[in-house]
Amino acid sequence: MKHVYSDILEFRGSHYDFGKRQGELLRKSFMLSNREREWRLRKPRFSIDVNETKQAFQRFSPQIWEELLGLRDGLDCSLERVLKNFSGYRLDYVRSGCSIVTGKDFFVRNYDYHPKTYDGRFVLYEPTDGGYATIAPSSRVTGRMDGMNEKGLVMGYNFMHRKKPGDGFVCTMIGRFILENCQTTKEAVQLLKEIPHRHSFSYTLFDQNGDSIIVETTPRQVIERRASVCTNHFELLTEENRYHLDDSKRRLSILQEAIERDLTAMEAFRLLNDSKRGIFSKDYRNWSGTIHTTIYFPKQLRMGFALGEVDKPFIFDFKKWLNGESLNLDRIDGYLETDIPFAQMEAH
Numbered sequence: 001m002k003h004v005y006s007d008i009l010e011f012r013g014s015h016y017d018f019g020k021r022q023g024e025l026l027r028k029s030f031m032l033s034n035r036e037r038e039w040r041l042r043k044p045r046f047s048i049d050v051n052e053t054k055q056a057f058q059r060f061s062p063q064i065w066e067e068l069l070g071l072r073d074g075l076d077c078s079l080e081r082v083l084k085n086f087s088g089y090r091l092d093y094v095r096s097g098c099s100i101v102t103g104k105d106f107f108v109r110n111y112d113y114h115p116k117t118y119d120g121r122f123v124l125y126e127p128t129d130g131g132y133a134t135i136a137p138s139s140r141v142t143g144r145m146d147g148m149n150e151k152g153l154v155m156g157y158n159f160m161h162r163k164k165p166g167d168g169f170v171c172t173m174i175g176r177f178i179l180e181n182c183q184t185t186k187e188a189v190q191l192l193k194e195i196p197h198r199h200s201f202s203y204t205l206f207d208q209n210g211d212s213i214i215v216e217t218t219p220r221q222v223i224e225r226r227a228s229v230c231t232n233h234f235e236l237l238t239e240e241n242r243y244h245l246d247d248s249k250r251r252l253s254i255l256q257e258a259i260e261r262d263l264t265a266m267e268a269f270r271l272l273n274d275s276k277r278g279i280f281s282k283d284y285r286n287w288s289g290t291i292h293t294t295i296y297f298p299k300q301l302r303m304g305f306a307l308g309e310v311d312k313p314f315i316f317d318f319k320k321w322l323n324g325e326s327l328n329l330d331r332i333d334g335y336l337e338t339d340i341p342f343a344q345m346e347a348h
Contacts (some may be wrong), residue, residue, distance in 0.1 A: 002338050004307055004345065005120060005331045006137065006292075010321075012126040019067035022141055023074020031119065031141075031344045032075070032085070048083045048090075056089055056169070060195060061177050063130050067142060086142045088173025090198060097247065097288035098158045099272060099279050100204045101255050102212040102228040106265035107204070107296040109146050109156040110272045110279060111137070114287045120342035122305065122332060124321055126150075131180035135303060135318045137292060143172025144179060145292075150322055151183040152208035152298035158230050160200040161242050166219025168196030171203075178203070185211045193222045200240055204230050208298045216240075229255040254278050266312075269295045275309055284338040291336065307334025 009025070011018050026032050057065035072082045083089070097112040119138045126133035136147025146156035155178045157171045169177070174195055182188040185205040192203060192215045200218040205211075215224045216237045223236050232248040233241050258271050272279045273293040280290045295304040295313055301322070304313030314332055321327065 001335045002115075002341065003333065004115070004336055004342055005333045006122040006305075006307060006342075007120060007331050007344065008122045008124075008327060008329055010124045010326060012128065014129040015063040015067040015127055015131075016070040016129075018125060018127070019070025019072075019142075020074040021070075022067075023071040023076075025074075026071075026141065027075060029344045030347050033347060034116070034343045036085075048080050048087075050079060050083065053083050053087055053089045056196070057087075060169075060191075061131070061180060063127065064142065064173075064176065064180070066129070071141070086140050088140060088143050088170045088176075090167055091140075091170050097232050097251075097281065098156070099251050099255065100156050100158065100230045101259060101263075101268050101272065102204065102206050103259070103263055103265060103268060104210055105297060105299055106268060107154045107156070107206040107212075107298070108265070108268045108272050109204075109294050110281075110290045111145050111292045111294070112281050112288045112290050115284055115289070115291060115336060115338060115340040115342055118291055118342045120344045124316075124318070124327070126322070127180070132183075133322055134176075134179045135316060135321070136175075136179065137294070137305070139172040142176065143170070144175040145172065146294055147175065147179050148296050148298065148301070148303055148318065149179045149182075150301070150318075152301060153179065153182055153184060153188065154206040154296045154298055155179055155188065156204050156294075158202045158204070158232050160202060160216075160218075160232060160234060160240065162199050163240075164219065165198050166196060168198045168219060170198045171201045174201075174203070178205070183207075184209070185213045189213060189215055189224050192217055197222070200234075200237075202230050202234065206296070206298065228259055231255070251279055265295060265297065269293065269304065269313060273306060273309055273313075280309060282337045284336065284340055289336065289338065292334075305332060307332060308336045310334065
């Protein structure tokens, strides 16, 4: 068992100042050196065009471009280096497996991936220069794995494939765009239809009205459907699916059978977080182990977070935080059945 943790970052202020603060913190961590080592081992199959990237951000979220400039200044490095590591534009994304289920007033998600790619950062951010406040685990610093905003909109994504990539944004940055710019699932669906997509993913959206929408996206097509469970294959864009879907369909079957029993929120959490129930995975070395489980309550503006398998999640009251209360908590601890550390914990 490996002891792991996510550092908690609370920030209220402009995107530039937020970026600069994150850069200053990153200079003291292992994350940047570990990311650079990844590039040495896995040469990027794309080039960074600063002007092209800037134009893409100016269209969808100019404030996050300011955050990238703040990161540059906080790290005291080149903008090209920041864009390669943290922009979420024209990057590649390795395969993973995730599971999502929504109910009448809750959204539960397993994030399954490889620990060494995991930021180990949990972020509460209230911008003062535009955009909604958010609570979420981060990915590649500027992106979000899943999360909720101050309007009660929740987002989580599921990997489908990397075939025939496009010149667009990856899932983590798209998730950030959704949370900072949309109030409802309807608005998020429209944004997903406008954003250029790098890879193929499904995005599950859930708002305070209980509206649960899954949007199937590829660089070629975007289509939505109403559903309350999602794993790692398309239901509509079936021609885009990978060939090996047995595990994805197995997990989907378990989730579909469970929701017919009208699960409570905590029953849904246990279904995803209990390794004996068939959804939680320990396959970390193959990029599909369950790292965290989140549960969101949009109407209450509360969320629960768990690293690894736990008895119960740690509950955050986002509404109180929005009213000015600090968490007075530095990090969240957990255990994974692996010896692989997170990106910010030690050199690898």
